[in-house]
Amino acid sequence: MKNYEKKSFFTTLYLFFIPLLILSGTVLYMYHEDKIKDIEENILYQMKDYTFDFKGKKFSLDIIEDDKQKKLFKIYHCKEGLCAYFQTISTAPYLLKVIYDKSKYEKLYNQFLIKIFNFSIIILLLLFLLSIGFAIYSLRPMREALFLLENFLKDIIHDLNTPATSILLNSKLLRKRGDFEEIERIELSAKSIASLYKNLEYMSPNTINKDENVSIEEIINEKVEVLQKIYPKINFTKKLNSLILKSNKNGINRIIDNLITNACKYNKKNGQVHIVINKNQLIIKDTGIGIKNTKKVFQRYYKENTSGLGIGMSIVKQLCEVLNINIYIESTLGKGTQITLVFPEDIN
Incomplete structure (x- = not known):
């Protein structure tokens, strides 16, 4: 339940x-x-x-x-x-x-x-x-409504995946004819849609493989490179030590993608995002608007803003549980949020 x-x-x-x-x-x-x-x-x-x-x-x-x-x-x-x-x-x-x-x-x-x-x-x-x-x-009507809603969301996101993939492929073909700033913007928007699709794939991550070598540093650098273009007014600072886990790369990718994206999305104008890898911990700290209720933030469909679907942090929590990652949130309204991921000790 x-x-x-x-x-x-x-x-x-x-x-x-x-x-x-x-x-x-x-x-x-x-x-x-x-x-x-x-x-x-x-x-x-x-x-x-x-x-x-x-x-x-x-x-x-x-x-x-x-x-x-x-x-x-x-x-x-x-x-x-x-x-x-x-x-x-x-x-x-x-x-x-x-x-x-x-x-x-x-x-x-x-x-x-x-x-x-x-x-x-x-x-x-x-x-x-x-x-x-x-x-x-009394739960039956709610379950039926939520079942229809989840299926509806899955159908919508699944239908979005095809045009998003098509946009990415065609933008790469256009790059061969000429490199324009507009093409890069189209690619970034298509990647955002693709990221939303990947989130939905992990709405119920009960069983996933955990036998891949995952470089946390590499994933962060890739995400920051993309997000820096989407949010050019956000200042990123990184202090990254090498950290390689025996885990699931796509799952870790989803967790980090959601957390860093949220740090940018709900940040202030000209805000900052600090990312630190310390031993087996990943710390993501922003200077954003903060979270009103940190206890409810992991509940599916819970939103404190009108934007978004309210499923990103729910997926993060589920993936953390499946991958044995502890997640902690500290937030102050108007000052920012710090999220700490503590990975399993048996790292490579």
């Missing part, structure tokens, strides 16, 4: 389960109060029967003075347990105090609590399963 699906699932689950839990809790509380009244009322009638013949050991008996405050035929909670007062046969100012022992009442009450607790667990489990079923069912 993808991150946005998990978020939607748990949100729906909580919104459905919690009201049901509150409602069932209220109903169980009302049932508890009503049942306790029934139990006490049943004991009261047994007390009344007891006053006719005083047989049995269920109740104990006492005679007290009538103080005119005690109501007859009513249950009281006294220190001995449950008590009720009845009129004596004689005309003397005394009352019969029938007592239901406290330990007996607690035992009866605890038995009732165990029953209601077991019933509550069953109800809770049923409500939870019902909520899970509802949450799963």
Whole structure:
């Protein structure tokens, strides 16, 4: 289950389960109060029967003075347990105090609590399963819509690949007739379209080969050379040590391409991009607009600007996980962003 699906699932689950839990809790509380009244009322009638013949050991008996405050035929909670007062046969100012022992009442009450607790667990489990079923069912329309959207994007990008390739081939043929600045611009635009196509190819990079020798320095130099022409007002500074990995070249290429391109795309006018290779770390730091929410930046389709599709950083994160690369982001709004890639130790 993808991150946005998990978020939607748990949100729906909580919104459905919690009201049901509150409602069932209220109903169980009302049932508890009503049942306790029934139990006490049943004991009261047994007390009344007891006053006719005083047989049995269920109740104990006492005679007290009538103080005119005690109501007859009513249950009281006294220190001995449950008590009720009845009129004596004689005309003397005394009352019969029938007592239901406290330990007996607690035992009866605890038995009732165990029953209601077991019933509550069953109800809770049923409500939870019902909520899970509802949450799963509610995901279906979103999954269908996203499935159609992803297929739509794949079809569009796939259709773009053919004209992009054609433009690149024809621009190379034109170069043979004459080298013009306009041809170079056409080539750069076509390469940008081709890069978008390659991004889509890595939207679900679960299994890729990791047995190629990849030169990080070489990839960075190639990317900077292209991006310097697209963003001529960006100042690039590089401090690159040799770093060769046993990994997947296309995957590493996608990661670095997205990161450096973003550093340029979301930079300020006449901004700077610093790229450093230090041991097994690659640091890309820019002086751009910064990122508002670094925790959400890796979520697919998340965008903080109107431009882009919101899939580049999601692909970067997935590729990093597949290639065992740790990625860290530090960003300050209005000042810039620093992204650090920590590659596996087993480098060549």
